[in-house]
Amino acid sequence: MRFLIIVNLAGKLAAILVCRTAPATALALWFTPDAVLAYHLFAPHAQGLVRVHRRFKTLRREVWLTIDDGPDPEDTPRILELLAAHGAHATFFVIGENAAIHPGLVRAIADAGHEVAHHTHTHPLGTFWCASPARVGRELDAATEVLRSTGANPMRFRAPAGIKNLWLAQALAARGLTCVGWSARGLERWCAEPREAASRATRGLSPGAILLLHEGPRVPANIRVAAILLVLERLKELGYQCVVPRPDQLVA
Ligand SMILES: [Zn+2]
Structure with missing residues (x-):
């Protein structure tokens, strides 16, 4: 930086x-x-300001499924059912404000064996890039406080839409948070139907991929949850397991 x-x-x-x-x-x-x-x-994958992990090391047919922007009262329970039905583990990068409204859903995610991770407190998509050091700190600390009150202890962070900030690296390091990006994403908001999002998220799939999908009202109604189901089915067809990698497996 x-x-x-x-x-x-x-x-x-x-x-x-x-x-x-x-x-x-x-x-x-x-x-x-x-x-x-x-x-x-x-640029979500640029490494000049913050080290962003985009893949993980594995010799097995494994991928890391990550779901952003929850928890959501309509989607999260359905996603948890789908993950259980497919024997899949995932990481939910949740927004602190949503977690404060639905702490029970955060606990349900953790109780089902999934990881709860940090996706800022207010998801400030348009202003995160120019937020002051104090505001970046508040975004991190407010969400962490909410998540800790549910029993979760977030160790990984994803920036809104991968947009970074001059002060982010230092703020994450001070709080022991690791920045996670993705190797493929569904871009559901710009898709006409779930198959399009699922095929984009699984394009060029290889072991160690980090897949990004979303939940909640920002996703078009016909794509919500349906794209995640299609991704899980595609991964099963291809013989991939959804796992949550250890910190030492992550690579930029
Ligand atoms: Zn997001």
Whole structure:
């Protein structure tokens, strides 16, 4: 992170120095570092600001199914039934505000043997990238407090839509949280039907993949839960197990 900020400031300084003699160069020096910084903030897999784990090491036909944005009173119980029926384990990256409304669902997730993980307190999709250090800390601490009150102890974090922040790496490290991305996702909000989301989430599947799907009202009604069922069925057809990897298995 420091390197990106230093390069950005150095570019600005150089641009000021040459702006009279070489205006085109000055423009490039001014804006190119901004573009690089924007890439590392907004590209979900960029590693320049925060180390994001995108896969896990395994020699078996195993994948990590992760479900974001819950818990949800309609979807979570149905998803838990599907996971049980398929002998699958998953990680639920839950939003603190939702967990505060439905603590029983958080306990049900953990009681069923799944992992409860951290997906911020308010899911600030549009403003997380520019949140102050204090606000990033509040997003992390408020959700952790809610989750701990249910008995869960979140160790892994996923940023909203994978969008990062200049202060995130330090804030996560101070709280012992590991940042997890994905290797494939359903992008359900932009799908017309569940098969489309399931096929996108399982495209190019290989051992150690991290699959991202969603629950809750942001997912179109016809796709909610149905896409997860199709993914579980596809994984079964291909002989894959859904597991929750140990921390030492994660790779960037
Ligand atoms: Zn989310």
